[in-house]
Amino acid sequence: MPLPTLQVPRDSPAGRALRNRRVVFVVVAILAFAATHWPKLELAGTGGAPLDKLAHALNFAVLTALLWQTGWVRRLAILPAVMVAWCSLDELSQGIPGLRRTVDLDDWLANLAGIAGSLAFIAALRPAGQGIAALAATRRRCALDSLLAHWTAWLNIATAAALGAAVGAPLGVLLDSWFVRKGPQPWQYGFVGAVLGASVVAHAVLEAGIRSRLRRSHDDRPCLACAAVAPDAAPDAPCRTCGAARHARDWFRPIGLPGSEELRLCMMPVLLGMAAVIVFNFSAIAILTTMRLRSELILRFDTWFTTLPPDARIVADATGVALIGAWTLSRCRVRIAAEVDRGGERCLACGFDLRATAAGAGTGTCPECGEQFVRIGPG
Ligand SMILES: [Zn+2]
Ligand SMILES: [Zn+2]
Structure with missing residues (x-):
């Protein structure tokens, strides 16, 4: 996800969303620390903890994603170093006498695997493209901020994840018993099914929320930097909350x-x-x-x-x-971003060559199909 480049005011929607992200990260990090350092903890009822490596990988995958969301690590190149140091310390500190936990190379490798998978998706989800595609990415970021500024959205996502896990776990156990037959350990594929189910359903709910915010934003025209809404402000007047410049093209038709x-x-x-x-x-x-x-x-x-x-x-x-x-x-x-970026010279709807068509204030209308378009840069 793109990170805000401006220092946004704390009382703006983007500021509240950032605070909520940080609260969630700290709570999850404390819970994860407690779970990995609780004396003699073994995953109950699973006989020799056959979920141990899966739990290690998931733990650090989630922590990596949440830490990136806090904005405390500003550069993606730094994040792997921070996480590798963290998971190494976490594993080593389990050897403290009295906890009766073990330091284990396989556990550490499982932590690294979780971090690697998480980093790959963080990198894949960074904003792609330049002019118009970057504007579309900024709009999504703005919609996401105005969503995550409210705790109800977090509650909805958490509920969706729990439901997805509840559906995915038995599916995983079923698939295991039908196809995989790896022995009497149905919990492993049950765990994989729960994680996949939670991710799919939580993602669907988040995406629905972002899309509904995006649709509403074409009327509300929130500030792209801080997501604050000022209903009576002119479309190109600077934001009253954070002072960022606003443009007529910011919310001009969906891209x-x-x-x-x-x-x-x-x-x-x-x-x-x-x-x-x-x-x-x-x-x-x-x-x-x-x-x-x-x-x-x-x-x-x-x-x-x-x-x-x-x-x-x-x-x-x-x-x-x-x-x-x-x-x-x-x-x-x-x-997709490369194609969207050509939208200023080639109509996204019908493919008409728009290079000879004028675009005042960065917006214009396709003479062929009547679809409106955004152009960034000269012209
Ligand atoms: Zn603003
Ligand atoms: Zn057209």
């Missing part, structure tokens, strides 16, 4: 490609991503089985990997799929 065009642009990345998952799956097996007879190093890696507990192997598989998924998402977003 976006027709759905069919987005699908067309996403086709190639999605096919490549699916091919990559298949190659990742089968070639890894093929390379390992043929090469372990010839290479001492690969033999040792293969032996190490096959003796890992099943939950650690699920973490490894899930991380591979997550990295490929994040790459696919990033390619789709970049391709």
